[in-house]
Amino acid sequence: MPTAANDYPPIAVTVDLVVLTVREEKFQVLTIRRGEEPFLGHWALPGGFLRPDEDLEEAAGRELQEETALSAQQVHLEQLASYGTPDRDPRMRTVTVAYLALAADLPTPTAGSDAAEARWQPVESLLASGLAFDHGRILRDGVERARAKLEYTPLAAAFCPPEFTISELRRVYEVVWGTELDARNFHRKATKTEGFVEPTPGTTTRDGGRPARLYRAGHATTLHPPLLR
Amino acid sequence: MPTAANDYPPIAVTVDLVVLTVREEKFQVLTIRRGEEPFLGHWALPGGFLRPDEDLEEAAGRELQEETALSAQQVHLEQLASYGTPDRDPRMRTVTVAYLALAADLPTPTAGSDAAEARWQPVESLLASGLAFDHGRILRDGVERARAKLEYTPLAAAFCPPEFTISELRRVYEVVWGTELDARNFHRKATKTEGFVEPTPGTTTRDGGRPARLYRAGHATTLHPPLLR
DNA sequence: ATAATAGTGTCTCTTAGACAATATTTC
DNA sequence: GAAATATTGTCTAAGAGACACTATTAT
Numbered sequence: 147m148p149t150a151a152n153d154y155p156p157i158a159v160t161v162d163l164v165v166l167t168v169r170e171e172k173f174q175v176l177t178i179r180r181g182e183e184p185f186l187g188h189w190a191l192p193g194g195f196l197r198p199d200e201d202l203e204e205a206a207g208r209e210l211q212e213e214t215a216l217s218a219q220q221v222h223l224e225q226l227a228s229y230g231t232p233d234r235d236p237r238m239r240t241v242t243v244a245y246l247a248l249a250a251d252l253p254t255p256t257a258g259s260d261a262a263e264a265r266w267q268p269v270e271s272l273l274a275s276g277l278a279f280d281h282g283r284i285l286r287d288g289v290e291r292a293r294a295k296l297e298y299t300p301l302a303a304a305f306c307p308p309e310f311t312i313s314e315l316r317r318v319y320e321v322v323w324g325t326e327l328d329a330r331n332f333h334r335k336a337t338k339t340e341g342f343v344e345p346t347p348g349t350t351t352r353d354g355g356r357p358a359r360l361y362r363a364g365h366a367t368t369l370h371p372p373l374l375r
Numbered sequence: 376m377p378t379a380a381n382d383y384p385p386i387a388v389t390v391d392l393v394v395l396t397v398r399e400e401k402f403q404v405l406t407i408r409r410g411e412e413p414f415l416g417h418w419a420l421p422g423g424f425l426r427p428d429e430d431l432e433e434a435a436g437r438e439l440q441e442e443t444a445l446s447a448q449q450v451h452l453e454q455l456a457s458y459g460t461p462d463r464d465p466r467m468r469t470v471t472v473a474y475l476a477l478a479a480d481l482p483t484p485t486a487g488s489d490a491a492e493a494r495w496q497p498v499e500s501l502l503a504s505g506l507a508f509d510h511g512r513i514l515r516d517g518v519e520r521a522r523a524k525l526e527y528t529p530l531a532a533a534f535c536p537p538e539f540t541i542s543e544l545r546r547v548y549e550v551v552w553g554t555e556l557d558a559r560n561f562h563r564k565a566t567k568t569e570g571f572v573e574p575t576p577g578t579t580t581r582d583g584g585r586p587a588r589l590y591r592a593g594h595a596t597t598l599h600p601p602l603l604r
Numbered sequence: 605a606t607a608a609t610a611g612t613g614t615c616t617c618t619t620a621g622a623c624a625a626t627a628t629t630t631c
Numbered sequence: 632g633a634a635a636t637a638t639t640g641t642c643t644a645a646g647a648g649a650c651a652c653t654a655t656t657a658t
Contacts, residue, residue: 156385157425159459159470196386198468202459228457228472230388230431239427241388241470243457298527313636331621333638355636356628371619372601542609560648562611584609585655600646 157230158240161205162193162281164226164288165214165247168305168321172268175285176214177277179263184236185278189267191285193242206245213264214249221249222304226288234280246288248304293322298372300342303363309346311358312336323375335373341366386459387469390434391422391510393455393517394443394476397534397550401497404514405443406506408492413465414507418496420514422471435474442493443478450478451533455517463509475517477533522551527601529571532592538575540587541565552604564602570595 165176177189192213196205202225207218223245230241269289276282295301302318303310316332319325336342343361351357394405406418421442425434431454436447452474459470498518505511524530531547532539545561548554565571572590580586 157388159386159388196459196470199461201461202457202470225456227454228431230425230472232428232430241425241431241472243459243470311637328621328623329636330623330638330640335620337638351629351636353636354630355634356638358637371603374600374620540610557648557650558609559611559613559650564647566611580609580656582609583657584607585611587610603647 156239158238159196160193160240160242161196161202161209162191162242162244162284163206163209163213163247164191164244164285165210165216165221165249166269166288166292166305167249167251167266168318169251169266171317171321173270173289173321173324174266175269175272175288177265177267177272178213179265180278181262188276188278189265189272190278191244191281192264196243202243203245206243206247210245210247216247216249216252220252221247222301223247226284226291229280229284231280242284244284244288246291248292248301250305250307252307293375296322297374298369300363300366300369303343306363309348309360309362311350311353311360312343313353313358315343315361319373325375337361339366339369339371339373340364342369385468387464387467388425389422389469389471390425390431390438391420391471391473391513392435392438392442392476393420393473393514394439394445394450394478395498395517395521395534396478396480396495397547398480398495400546400550402499402518402550402553403495404498404501404518406494406496406501407442408494409507410491417505417507418494418501419507420473420510421493425472431472432474435472435476439474439476445476445478445481449481450476451530452476455513455520458509458513460509471513473513473517475520477521477530479534479536481536522604525551526603527598529592529595529598532572535592538577538589538591540579540582540589541572542582542587544572544590548602554604566590568595568598568600568602569593571598 167174176192178192180186180188180190192209194209196202206223210216210218210221226244226246228241228243232239234240273282273286277285296319302315305318306314312333313329315336316327316329320327341364344364346360346362348360349357350360396403405421407421409415409417409419421438423438425431435452439445439447455473455475457470457472461468463469502511502515506514525548531544534547535543541562542558544565545556545558549556570593573593575589575591577589578586579589
């Protein structure tokens with residue numbers, strides 16, 4: 147209930163992105179190398195200021211476009227959480243709204259409009275080596291959100307190209323969860339869970355062996371029953 | 376990545392609360408009647424400005440204390456989401472971080488430090504009659520979050536007093552979900568799901584009939600298996 | 605005794621997980 | 632044919648939901 151906005155010093159609002167993908171059989175995140183202090187040379191999550199006339203999700207989509215050349219149509223984008231610890235940025239008081247983006251492993255340039263270096267990095271090693279600001283915590287939260295959502299939503303398909311095989315979908319689960327799944331039981335569950343995947347006429351042999359049917363993402367928003375870890 | 380904060384006009388950051396409880400067999404939310412324009416006389420969610428030295432959750436806890444005299448120890452408090460549509464407040468640009476609070480039906484004064492009138496209202500009728508600002512959307516998101524979390528977390532106990540019966544726990548599910556559950560099957564699931572509830576030595580007859588064993592909330596953070604709707 | 609709520613047992617159906625068997629490719 | 636992956640089928644154990652039945656209180 148704003149009553150006296152001027153009583154308080156201004157707070158900068160930023161939007162940060164946790165862009166996740168499955169790449170080379172590893173769960174990876176898009177990082178930017180910082181070109182200035184503080185944390186010069188450290189890796190950080192991409193992000194930037196909220197502009198005066200932008201909605202939050204709009205700002206997230208714009209940053210995504212600027213940093214990855216991925217359009218919001220090609221990725222799943224959802225709000226993750228906000229972070230506002232008073233000293234999270236030593237220069238000024240900032241509150242950041244973090245967004246989670248899940249993308250297929252496209253041949254992404256990963257070259258942003260900034261001169262800053264951009265790179266995909268495996269989530270686990272990056273969490274161990276550390277990130278600028280409180281981005282380690284943000285990444286951890288994003289990874290946990292993604293892992294949890296695979297259980298009860300059809301979101302694994304967001305890590306796949308528009309048409310994919312059941313094996314490709316299964317590998318997403320295996321890489322994101324870090325577990326092994328029985329290919330035969332997974333096949334049955336994925337194809338029988340209402341609205342998870344829908345078959346296309348096509349097949350492919352890109353994974354070797356017998357040709358596999360190609361599927362598209364279904365229309366379900368929730369998996370019944372869930373695919374438990 | 377803040378580079379030039381002064382390039383942009385200041386944005387006010389507020390914290391709003393969706394405080395939910397089960398009261399008189401209905402799913403209710405704490406509302407405040409607005410004492411000034413805009414939306415004078417309309418119902419709104421409690422909330423206020425983020426102070427210069429406060430973390431987000433700290434501000435949420437403070438507002439909760441001010442509005443309900445409930446301490447953060449007595450309620451479950453978690454971040455819900457942030458809302459920042461440019462015109463969400465006609466007076467100025469604001470971004471609000473909404474928190475979800477789940478409380479037992481204590482004999483709450485519901486009299487805040489403000490002179491504003493505070494009242495518990497049934498969620499459904501309030502969503503139908505409308506709320507100030509975008510608080511209808513925030514409430515809707517909070518209600519949906521609460522409903523979903525009952526499925527796979529032991530959070531229903533947050534709506535109960537420290538010691539409760541299985542029937543009281545079941546009524547939480549029935550009221551929040553708006554469904555009827557089989558008392559016998561529910562009893563078996565609740566008591567057998569690892570870490571959901573743990574028995575105490577006591578019993579009570581406050582619900583009538585045969586004395587019921589009293590339980591406390593268990594230590595689990597996730598229910599295996601989930602209690603599906 | 606009757607009403608009310610608590611709690612246990614039983615039965616059936618569905619699903620999960622283990623794993624055998626078959627199908628269709630490439631080399 | 633051998634190797635690789637896809638897909639279907641079968642078996643067993645566990646959980647969900649329907650519901651009979653027993654237990655313990657108040658009136």
